[in-house]
Amino acid sequence: MNTTPAARLRGHVPLLVTTVLLVAMFGVGSVQYEGFFSGQVLLNLLIDNAFLLVVAVGMTFVILTGGIDLSVGAVVALSTMVSAWLVEQHHWPILAVVPLVLAIGTGLGWAMGWVVHTFEIQPFIVTLAGMFLARGLCYTISVESISITDPSYTAMAQTRVPLPGGTFLSPSAVIAVLVAAAAFVVLHHTRFGRNVYALGGSEQSALLMGLPVARTRITVYAISGFCSALGGVLLTFYMLSGYGLHAVGLELDAIAAVVIGGTLLTGGSGYLVGTVLGVAVLGLIQTIISFQGTLSSWWTRIVIGALLFVFIVLQRVITAHRRT
Amino acid sequence: MTKHRLFWPAAVLVAMLLANLLFTPDFFAVHTKEGHLYGSLIDILHFGAPLVLVSLGMTLVIATGGIDLSVGSTVAIAGALACLHISEAADPGSVSTVLTAVALALAVALVLGTVNGLLVSRIGVQPIVATLILMVAGRGVAQLITDGQIITVTSDPYRLIGGGYWLTVPFSVLLAAAAVTLAVLLTRSTALGLLLESVGGNPVASRLVGIRAHRLTTLVYVASAVCAAVAGLMISSNVSAADGNNAGLWIELDAILAVVIGGTSLNGGRFSIGGTVLGALVIQTLSTTVYTIGIPPETTLVFKAAVVITVCLIQSPRFRAKLARRRTTAHGGRQPEPASADLKVGA
Amino acid sequence: MQQPVLEVRGLRKEFPGVLALDDVDFRLFPGEVHALMGENGAGKSTLIKVLTGVHPADGGEVTLAGRPLRIAGPLQAQQAGISTVYQEVNLCPNLSVAENLFIGREPRRRGLIHWSELRRRAAASVAALDLDIDVTAPLESFSIAVQQLVAIARAVDVEAKVLVLDEPTSSLDRDEVAQLFAVMRGLRERGVAILFVSHFLDQVYEICDRMTVLRNGRLEGEYLTRDLSQVQLVSRMIGAELADLEGLATASRRTDRPAPEQPFLTAEKLGRRGAVEPYDLTVRPGEVVGLAGLLGSGRTEAARLLFGADHADSGTVRIDGRPAALRTPQAAVAHGIAFCSENRKSEGLVGELTVRENIVLALQASRGWLRPLSRTAQDDYALRWIRALNIRPGDPEALVRNLSGGNQQKVLLARWLITDPKLLILDEPTRGIDVGAKAEIQKLVADLAEKGMAVLFISAELEEVLRLSHRIGVLRDHRMVAQLANDGSLTPEHLMETIASGARR
Amino acid sequence: STGGSSDGKKPGGKLVLGFAQVGAESGWRTANTKSVQEAAKKAGVTLKFSDAQQKQENQIKAIRSFIQQKVDVIAFSPVVESGWDTVLKEAKNAHIPVILTDRAIDSEDTSLYATFLGSDFVEEGKKAGDWLVKEYQGKPGEVNIVQLEGTTGSAPANDRKSGFADVIKGDPKFKVVASQTGDFTRAKGKEVMQAFLKAQPEIDVLYAHNDDMALGAIQAIEESGKKPGTDIRIVSVDGVKDAFTAMSQGKINFDVECNPLLGDQLMELAKKVKNGEAVERRIKTVEGTFTPEQATAALPTRQY
Numbered sequence A: 001m002n003t004t005p006a007a008r009l010r011g012h013v014p015l016l017v018t019t020v021l022l023v024a025m026f027g028v029g030s031v032q033y034e035g036f037f038s039g040q041v042l043l044n045l046l047i048d049n050a051f052l053l054v055v056a057v058g059m060t061f062v063i064l065t066g067g068i069d070l071s072v073g074a075v076v077a078l079s080t081m082v083s084a085w086l087v088e089q090h091h092w093p094i095l096a097v098v099p100l101v102l103a104i105g106t107g108l109g110w111a112m113g114w115v116v117h118t119f120e121i122q123p124f125i126v127t128l129a130g131m132f133l134a135r136g137l138c139y140t141i142s143v144e145s146i147s148i149t150d151p152s153y154t155a156m157a158q159t160r161v162p163l164p165g166g167t168f169l170s171p172s173a174v175i176a177v178l179v180a181a182a183a184f185v186v187l188h189h190t191r192f193g194r195n196v197y198a199l200g201g202s203e204q205s206a207l208l209m210g211l212p213v214a215r216t217r218i219t220v221y222a223i224s225g226f227c228s229a230l231g232g233v234l235l236t237f238y239m240l241s242g243y244g245l246h247a248v249g250l251e252l253d254a255i256a257a258v259v260i261g262g263t264l265l266t267g268g269s270g271y272l273v274g275t276v277l278g279v280a281v282l283g284l285i286q287t288i289i290s291f292q293g294t295l296s297s298w299w300t301r302i303v304i305g306a307l308l309f310v311f312i313v314l315q316r317v318i319t320a321h322r323r324t
Numbered sequence B: 001m002t003k004h005r006l007f008w009p010a011a012v013l014v015a016m017l018l019a020n021l022l023f024t025p026d027f028f029a030v031h032t033k034e035g036h037l038y039g040s041l042i043d044i045l046h047f048g049a050p051l052v053l054v055s056l057g058m059t060l061v062i063a064t065g066g067i068d069l070s071v072g073s074t075v076a077i078a079g080a081l082a083c084l085h086i087s088e089a090a091d092p093g094s095v096s097t098v099l100t101a102v103a104l105a106l107a108v109a110l111v112l113g114t115v116n117g118l119l120v121s122r123i124g125v126q127p128i129v130a131t132l133i134l135m136v137a138g139r140g141v142a143q144l145i146t147d148g149q150i151i152t153v154t155s156d157p158y159r160l161i162g163g164g165y166w167l168t169v170p171f172s173v174l175l176a177a178a179a180v181t182l183a184v185l186l187t188r189s190t191a192l193g194l195l196l197e198s199v200g201g202n203p204v205a206s207r208l209v210g211i212r213a214h215r216l217t218t219l220v221y222v223a224s225a226v227c228a229a230v231a232g233l234m235i236s237s238n239v240s241a242a243d244g245n246n247a248g249l250w251i252e253l254d255a256i257l258a259v260v261i262g263g264t265s266l267n268g269g270r271f272s273i274g275g276t277v278l279g280a281l282v283i284q285t286l287s288t289t290v291y292t293i294g295i296p297p298e299t300t301l302v303f304k305a306a307v308v309i310t311v312c313l314i315q316s317p318r319f320r321a322k323l324a325r326r327r328t329t330a331h332g333g334r335q336p337e338p339a340s341a342d343l344k345v346g347a
Numbered sequence C: 001m002q003q004p005v006l007e008v009r010g011l012r013k014e015f016p017g018v019l020a021l022d023d024v025d026f027r028l029f030p031g032e033v034h035a036l037m038g039e040n041g042a043g044k045s046t047l048i049k050v051l052t053g054v055h056p057a058d059g060g061e062v063t064l065a066g067r068p069l070r071i072a073g074p075l076q077a078q079q080a081g082i083s084t085v086y087q088e089v090n091l092c093p094n095l096s097v098a099e100n101l102f103i104g105r106e107p108r109r110r111g112l113i114h115w116s117e118l119r120r121r122a123a124a125s126v127a128a129l130d131l132d133i134d135v136t137a138p139l140e141s142f143s144i145a146v147q148q149l150v151a152i153a154r155a156v157d158v159e160a161k162v163l164v165l166d167e168p169t170s171s172l173d174r175d176e177v178a179q180l181f182a183v184m185r186g187l188r189e190r191g192v193a194i195l196f197v198s199h200f201l202d203q204v205y206e207i208c209d210r211m212t213v214l215r216n217g218r219l220e221g222e223y224l225t226r227d228l229s230q231v232q233l234v235s236r237m238i239g240a241e242l243a244d245l246e247g248l249a250t251a252s253r254r255t256d257r258p259a260p261e262q263p264f265l266t267a268e269k270l271g272r273r274g275a276v277e278p279y280d281l282t283v284r285p286g287e288v289v290g291l292a293g294l295l296g297s298g299r300t301e302a303a304r305l306l307f308g309a310d311h312a313d314s315g316t317v318r319i320d321g322r323p324a325a326l327r328t329p330q331a332a333v334a335h336g337i338a339f340c341s342e343n344r345k346s347e348g349l350v351g352e353l354t355v356r357e358n359i360v361l362a363l364q365a366s367r368g369w370l371r372p373l374s375r376t377a378q379d380d381y382a383l384r385w386i387r388a389l390n391i392r393p394g395d396p397e398a399l400v401r402n403l404s405g406g407n408q409q410k411v412l413l414a415r416w417l418i419t420d421p422k423l424l425i426l427d428e429p430t431r432g433i434d435v436g437a438k439a440e441i442q443k444l445v446a447d448l449a450e451k452g453m454a455v456l457f458i459s460a461e462l463e464e465v466l467r468l469s470h471r472i473g474v475l476r477d478h479r480m481v482a483q484l485a486n487d488g489s490l491t492p493e494h495l496m497e498t499i500a501s502g503a504r505r
Numbered sequence D: 001s002t003g004g005s006s007d008g009k010k011p012g013g014k015l016v017l018g019f020a021q022v023g024a025e026s027g028w029r030t031a032n033t034k035s036v037q038e039a040a041k042k043a044g045v046t047l048k049f050s051d052a053q054q055k056q057e058n059q060i061k062a063i064r065s066f067i068q069q070k071v072d073v074i075a076f077s078p079v080v081e082s083g084w085d086t087v088l089k090e091a092k093n094a095h096i097p098v099i100l101t102d103r104a105i106d107s108e109d110t111s112l113y114a115t116f117l118g119s120d121f122v123e124e125g126k127k128a129g130d131w132l133v134k135e136y137q138g139k140p141g142e143v144n145i146v147q148l149e150g151t152t153g154s155a156p157a158n159d160r161k162s163g164f165a166d167v168i169k170g171d172p173k174f175k176v177v178a179s180q181t182g183d184f185t186r187a188k189g190k191e192v193m194q195a196f197l198k199a200q201p202e203i204d205v206l207y208a209h210n211d212d213m214a215l216g217a218i219q220a221i222e223e224s225g226k227k228p229g230t231d232i233r234i235v236s237v238d239g240v241k242d243a244f245t246a247m248s249q250g251k252i253n254f255d256v257e258c259n260p261l262l263g264d265q266l267m268e269l270a271k272k273v274k275n276g277e278a279v280e281r282r283i284k285t286v287e288g289t290f291t292p293e294q295a296t297a298a299l300p301t302r303q304y
């Protein structure tokens, strides 16, 4: 029961199951809809969900420590707004805007982490307040949406990174992949990453083992803030506009992605790869919906729910079955 | 006094009410109009009632260490079903029609709650995803029922539930009060409360003392759904219309916020229904405040953020401790912070 | 004589309502093993937690190697050269053994963790306590004893001036203890100062040079071990007449009344893959059956099957002659079986709840939520057992989380005793419990058996098992290798041999 | 890219229209969707419908998949004015004409879409304002207005607010004493109005950005013992059936129509642009304004 391979397997069964189900889902889509089975459809998954992926990666850090960050959607919106505002109204260059936006996001995250830690307020409310604040700031900039015509942005939006087979990726997608890779290394191969797991496993123990609990806790929120801001930048490329109502409810998508990926909301257990898979699941569902193309508004929702239901239940049942 | 669990939530509520008094001098004025009580305080109770109900259910769920995102959708579904039934009934005005409508809504809520409960307890899906499913799909179902339109009903008995008055008091308030009382009785004068707190506090140990955790867990999700359904009836009845698209939108966030402000930890374990009620009222007062003192919509959120964070700070013992120390040792040799362990680490 | 490496003067620590440490002085010299003695709740762990910065002191000063010491937290304590094993296992269950050993100081290569090196060194350091386990397996998959050993391995692995061990041996058996002592002697040679807390007087007398005795948070005195007899020590600790205690400590608790033939519980070929191989066991009313074995031998596993805590995948159980399906704890409880887990922290108590609530929990669960115990009934139970087991502080409304380790253990016992079961399964029931209370509890168990309760008694302390049990099942490598009748002839040594040789009958 | 090139070129030369709807956030929206679907059936157009649940990302995804499925014409109601250039360029490169419905987009590159069919929210706000100005012509004394705004940041809310403001700022006697968002819903409308009634001693006029909020507010007004339509005059936008009923009871004084039924017009246009016929770049939907009398008359024939 404690032999290495067994333990390894135990750890990875959820991931395997998720992957298999994912492939199955893609298969079903391919036989169902013409034009579904194409490399580009897969790549579009990445292109269309680049920002979600980046945000979910940040969320993974927070959730692994047993926390949660509701502010991500709002921070994304704020980032698009600030970018658009600076670029359009003040004609800042992209190279100045992006770093600033990232700094703002990171700062917000850091601040929330600091409050969560020093005053031991539940992350849920602190980040909820952060969410209100970020959205509020959007509106104080402008309630209208600001569209971006700046060439450097449009370039980022419309550049295509050609891949073999006539397929292509967007720069944003590439960035997202890099971020995920970096996060993977940090989580699984650095001290900080392991401290994150330890903190999630048992804060008290982490404390007594002399781990830098404060630093770790605050940093994960800063990371999440950074990722949200970066996600915001990517979304700005994607939409070429800043708007206070962008990415409403994104926090739920991100959390869902992370948890579907097999990370425990109670912290301490989960994989970054899982998060990537989780994002893929949500994206695939959305793709199927849009290929379906005959669903009325409410059936859209019901079907999304149903697909999610089937997926989750299968995932759980199969995993549990393997376990015993 | 300040030791008491409910002191700080209560203090916050009072403070906010007083703040209102500054802007609208007759804020506390309550007089009777059209044979019923009339005034801002009444409004807060009246519009707060649904939130109180939803938060009530949410409290129980959270006590077991879970969370229920689907309440918003349940609110919508319940309202939609009831209104649909009434609008299609031969005589919308008759009590029997309304009663069947209500029964219908509650029955569906039972089903939805059970599904959530079983997903969590039996299949072992994490609460947040389990209920997310219904949150997404449920909204669709509600729209399906209303056909995406707003069903308007004219039925006095139905109107009573959320919009009517009984002995000059808003009926919904009485309803909510009854629900709260019931919940308190159920949890505190039976062993339910203890068992819930135990399950939330240490699931493994709870299993090993032979608590039927599965059953309890399912139960609380059902309770939550039923509360949400009743709230849904109130909301739709208050405007005599069912809006599958917007009814109860984001109410889950408000509810969770209310629970937390009420001093219940999202990690499960100890819960305080009284605190939740206060929390819900705080939130309702907050939005009323926004309207009455006329905060421009584009800055409303910033204002809310400020209030929420202040409320939490005031409630945080460590914040108060720090403040106290600031005051005592103004700028003397700073003695070591109470290592956060002091509060967290008990053998 | 040389100056102490660690010195504490007038240390004070007050918790809401409890004065845990009151003007305590304490010295620790390099190259000595120093015992910190005291009853449950005397303040030993608190002293340690204050020393290592877990709790801020309310008064007094600490000097390390002559220099005044300001410690804001365990991290600084480690950096200052104080390495600690706290009383409750404080490791991360979700991480592998290897990571638990090295987290915070993982070997790195080019900034990244050097995993293979990490595993190699981890394997080495558990081997040093000759524990043979897979260091890549998550810690939670191991028994509490193994976890305790891992915690020790972690602490001794770092280069420290001062090593603090708070009840490291509470669930270890002879071999591990011997192994640990060997390591401790080695460190002592190297001039490390070791602070050792234990309720096993023999162990204390075996390894310690000097001891400091606390009583109710106050300093009782500091003595050289050789100057103080065990009996004197005990009287210092509890400040009571010994006569009444000596009786307890030594006399055999075994009731020699023949147990009835009709067994209460009969297990046939009961087993679970990966945990314990199929075994037979019968327990009669009024009979105390002991389980002995080395750590990891599967005692807990065997017991868990009888309680339905784990699914048995083979074998049958009959209760009062009738076949019974023990699939869940509820089922077992319904049949009048009680199981007192060895792991009070994660499998036993609900820290958020009060002593009273924890005590009535099992009884209430068996009654169901619709038949609540009246508040007065709850208070009666709580107060009765607080007095019976001398739980301190005696306030039923205190949060269990805040009780001392031993007192928590007593609460856990009380919880199951009030259900007045037909079969009481005790897994390491006296873990971390002080001399006086341990004798009390042994007496209690004996009396319960006397009154016709069947008891399954698991303890790492062979003497205890021998003293109480009528029959003793011996486990080895997760297999029941022998069942010995405990007529007076059976000695610890004999038992050890059986365990070692694994003789089948 | 792959994807059976046949799909667009459907058997029987039926026209394939990809319609990306904002969502189903309101009764108005649903009526809009319905009309498009029914019109498509009538006109024998194969409709590929996609609902974006108020998310621009989804709408962009939907348009992308339309492009991949090689539909003949793409029509969509933008969630927001901005941020469409990228995906519309892709459509252009795929030679798929695009029709905007209901809301405009603010792209410089006007070649990105063939035409824009829909109402003008600013105009609606203006109409409401004009009525108010006429109504109070020559009447001395202040006019205290409370405003129920739509969802903060949403296009209709912004435009209806600004249009209305532009008109009334001409005359200082018009004062907007309170303005809060009612999220376009009845419940919120009622709740906010309740608060207004307590906080504002004098309310002469209520301007609601849509009928639902107005209907909610009416209940609040009635509960406060005032008479909607007389004690407080009400002007609103949309013209849904319930509102007309209220008007016929004199509870709403003026309603600016915002017509969701542009299905037939859309099908017309779709066919035209498919056949490369020239179409106007801006086609206003036929929209009236209603006084209680007109409303009462129109009530029986009102479809939504």
Ligand SMILES: Nc1ncnc2c1ncn2[C@@H]1O[C@H](COP(=O)(O)OP(=O)(O)OP(=O)(O)O)[C@@H](O)[C@H]1O
Residues within 6 Å of the ligand: B345, B346, B347, C015, C016, C018, C019, C020, C038, C039, C040, C041, C042, C043, C044, C045, C046, C047, C087, C392, C393, C401, C402, C403, C404, C405, C406, C407, C432
């Ligand atoms: N966090 C806390 N809050 C309140 N009281 C506490 C806390 N920690 C310990 N105490 C109290 O301080 C006293 C000393 O506890 P401590 O753990 O030091 O005893 P101990 O000597 O270690 O006992 P044991 O031998 O059972 O471990 C006990 O009465 C305990 O209830």
Ligand SMILES: Nc1ncnc2c1ncn2[C@@H]1O[C@H](COP(=O)(O)OP(=O)(O)OP(=O)(O)O)[C@@H](O)[C@H]1O
Residues within 6 Å of the ligand: A001, A002, C131, C132, C133, C141, C142, C143, C144, C145, C146, C171, C293, C294, C295, C296, C297, C298, C299, C300, C301, C302, C342, C460
């Ligand atoms: N080499 C080992 N030494 C000790 N424990 C081991 C070893 N290998 C595995 N284990 C784990 O230790 C546990 C031993 O089971 P169990 O706790 O029932 O034995 P035990 O006799 O009760 O040991 P303890 O005295 O530690 O409680 C099992 O979970 C097993 O996975």
Ligand SMILES: [Mg+2]
Residues within 6 Å of the ligand: C044, C045, C046, C087, C166, C404, C405, C406
């Ligand atoms: Mg202790």
Ligand SMILES: [Mg+2]
Residues within 6 Å of the ligand: C143, C299, C300, C301, C342, C427
């Ligand atoms: Mg054991």
